[in-house]
Amino acid sequence: MANKTLVPGRGVNGRDRAERRLAVRMTAPSLVIMALVAAVPIGYAIWLSLNQYSVRTAGLSRFVGLENYISALSSSEWWAAFGQTFLFAGLSVSLELALGTAMALLLNLAFKGRALLRTVVLLPYAIITVVSAITWQTMFQPNMGLVTNVLSALGLPGGDVVWLGEHGYAMAVIVLADVWKTTPFAALIILAGLQVISSETYEAAELDGASKWQAFVHITLPLLRPAIVLAAIFRTMDALRVFDLPFVLTRGANGTESMSMLAYTQLRENRLVGEGSALSILTFLTVMVVSVIYVRFAGGNIREVAKEEQ
Amino acid sequence: MSTLTAERPTAEPATRPRAPKRRLRGEAKLNPLVWVFVVAVMGFSLIPFYWLVNTSLKKGASLSQGELFPSQPTFENYLVVFQNPEFLLALRNSVIIAVVTTTVALVFASFAAYALARLKMRRKALILTLILSVTTFPAIAIAAPLFSIWREIGLYDTLLGLIIPKLTFALPLAIYTLTSFFKEIPRELEESAYMDGATPFTAFRKVILPLAVPGLATTAILVFISVWNEFLLAVTLTTSPEARPVPVAIAFFSGTSEFDQPLGTISAASVIITVPLVILVLLCQKRIVSGMTAGAVKG
Numbered sequence: 001m002a003n004k005t006l007v008p009g010r011g012v013n014g015r016d017r018a019e020r021r022l023a024v025r026m027t028a029p030s031l032v033i034m035a036l037v038a039a040v041p042i043g044y045a046i047w048l049s050l051n052q053y054s055v056r057t058a059g060l061s062r063f064v065g066l067e068n069y070i071s072a073l074s075s076s077e078w079w080a081a082f083g084q085t086f087l088f089a090g091l092s093v094s095l096e097l098a099l100g101t102a103m104a105l106l107l108n109l110a111f112k113g114r115a116l117l118r119t120v121v122l123l124p125y126a127i128i129t130v131v132s133a134i135t136w137q138t139m140f141q142p143n144m145g146l147v148t149n150v151l152s153a154l155g156l157p158g159g160d161v162v163w164l165g166e167h168g169y170a171m172a173v174i175v176l177a178d179v180w181k182t183t184p185f186a187a188l189i190i191l192a193g194l195q196v197i198s199s200e201t202y203e204a205a206e207l208d209g210a211s212k213w214q215a216f217v218h219i220t221l222p223l224l225r226p227a228i229v230l231a232a233i234f235r236t237m238d239a240l241r242v243f244d245l246p247f248v249l250t251r252g253a254n255g256t257e258s259m260s261m262l263a264y265t266q267l268r269e270n271r272l273v274g275e276g277s278a279l280s281i282l283t284f285l286t287v288m289v290v291s292v293i294y295v296r297f298a299g300g301n302i303r304e305v306a307k308e309e310q
Numbered sequence: 311m312s313t314l315t316a317e318r319p320t321a322e323p324a325t326r327p328r329a330p331k332r333r334l335r336g337e338a339k340l341n342p343l344v345w346v347f348v349v350a351v352m353g354f355s356l357i358p359f360y361w362l363v364n365t366s367l368k369k370g371a372s373l374s375q376g377e378l379f380p381s382q383p384t385f386e387n388y389l390v391v392f393q394n395p396e397f398l399l400a401l402r403n404s405v406i407i408a409v410v411t412t413t414v415a416l417v418f419a420s421f422a423a424y425a426l427a428r429l430k431m432r433r434k435a436l437i438l439t440l441i442l443s444v445t446t447f448p449a450i451a452i453a454a455p456l457f458s459i460w461r462e463i464g465l466y467d468t469l470l471g472l473i474i475p476k477l478t479f480a481l482p483l484a485i486y487t488l489t490s491f492f493k494e495i496p497r498e499l500e501e502s503a504y505m506d507g508a509t510p511f512t513a514f515r516k517v518i519l520p521l522a523v524p525g526l527a528t529t530a531i532l533v534f535i536s537v538w539n540e541f542l543l544a545v546t547l548t549t550s551p552e553a554r555p556v557p558v559a560i561a562f563f564s565g566t567s568e569f570d571q572p573l574g575t576i577s578a579a580s581v582i583i584t585v586p587l588v589i590l591v592l593l594c595q596k597r598i599v600s601g602m603t604a605g606a607v608k609g
Contacts, residue, residue: 027425
């Protein structure tokens with residue numbers, strides 16, 4: 001574009017400096033708030049996690065080094081919560097990506113009622129997670145839930161199961177509730193990716209005699225990769241932090257306790273501030289490691305976006 | 311919109327023209343299988359809502375037998391909810407927390423987002439990465455220490471004590487969304503303001519902010535929904551009905567008596583707080599979609 005070279009003020013040093021100064025002043029309030037309420041507490045959490053500290057007997061604080069971490073890492077509870085959280089994240093994110101991609105393809109087709117479909121698909125996003133959990137709880141109530149009733153009416157297995165009372169079934173309900181609420185998010189990100197693929201690419205493929213399926217595998221999927229990876233990152237980070245769904249649906253019973261829930265239980269219910277802090281730092285580290293791995297190996301586009309920002 | 315993107319500094323050669331939005335493939339001749347899928351998706355999205363409303367209208371035997379349609383629909387559950395002082399308090403708390411957090415986040419985030427989108431700045435990529443990394447923090451990592459700090463300085467179980475940490479998570483979301491909205495505003499507008507002798511801040515306040523109102527509205531909706539929805543901080547940092555917001559109140563809702571099946575009243579309360587958000591989504595559907603996808607894929 002020709003007008004780019006005309007940008008005035010390029011050589012004007014005064015404005016340059018004024019701009020930089022303004023930029024610092026404009027970002028400072030947000031950065032200060034985030035530093036005070038994110039970085040400082042995390043630093044404090046690390047300190048707390050190195051102490052034995054009980055709220056029950058106020059003020060009792062004793063430096064114990066890594067003892068809280070050692071006891072957490074050698075406990076079966078932590079590894080169970082760790083495994084369950086990853087099981088939940090793996091199941092729900094892969095379902096959300098598959099279903100989200102299918103939904104996005106559907107929403108990208110031109111048909112009467114597309115606008116209605118888009119609105120309907122978006123509705124679960126409006127419901128708060130706690131309510132979504134309650135909704136699915138009522139659907140799977142023994143004898144009085146919609147799903148259990150329909151299953152027994154059809155003579156299918158599962159009608160007489162206490163869904164939230166058994167590990168595998170409870171996990172299925174938790175995954176389903178998450179898929180229901182957040183698939184729209186994945187679908188919209190992927191739809192945005194679909195809409196920047198130009199229709200000429202498909203026309204060219206069609207001229208070359210490619211079938212629809214070939215076009216999907218060789219054009220759509222590769223071009224959609226950045227959008228799918230982005231949706232995967234957002235959804236995985238969220239899934240690894242899961243708290244509301246198991247809290248409402250099972251209170252963590254039947255082996256559905258997530259990492260966040262375990263830390264919460266130690267902290268609030270058992271009043272073990274030191275151990276609770278160690279568990280929350282471990283949760284934090286786990287999520288960090290996963291996000292770094294993601295950006296490294298799957299999210300080449302994320303780094304490019306970051307570079308472009310410079 | 312395509313005219314705006316054409317003016318972005320990454321002056322691309324004409325090899326990638328934007329496809330006109332209306333020309334979509336497969337028009338009219340939809341495979342019947344696709345219709346089956348459309349119906350399945352609609353059912354999957356809507357049936358849980360139906361069941362929630364259905365449950366909220368039932369009492370006693372009608373509830374415990376799980377009738378597909380309430381044979382004697384009753385609004386009694388709703389009456390119980392509205393007469394519950396704890397629920398009303400929770401509603402008030404949620405409104406205060408969400409409104410204050412959204413407003414403050416929007417003010418600070420619009421400054422930061424403008425600087426990041428437009429101004430010359432050192433270490434911009436690093437700052438953006440730091441801001442984005444806050445969104446990946448598990449809330450429990452700050453909930454645990456805040457639980458201790460707040461108890462010592464008296465912010466535990468107060469509205470302010472919830473607003474501050476929620477702001478920390480609302481800010482990056484707002485900054486991220488607003489940055490991509492600000493980038494879409496043509497640069498020429500500021501340039502002409504500079505020509506007229508405006509300072510960068512005046513250009514921001516008088517030229518950019520008014521143009522960014524749709525983006526600000528979109529961001530406000532997204533932030534409001536996420537703050538309203540947030541649960542972990544709310545449940546960790548509050549203990550009394552005076553400070554509890556709606557999600558926590560509902561999670562701890564119990565029946566009027568031990569023998570009462572509280573599912574009816576819980577469902578009624580759930581419907582009550584879902585209706586306003588559903589209306590918001592219906593009204594602002596386009597905005598929500600553009601906000602959720604802003605900057606994500608447009609690049």
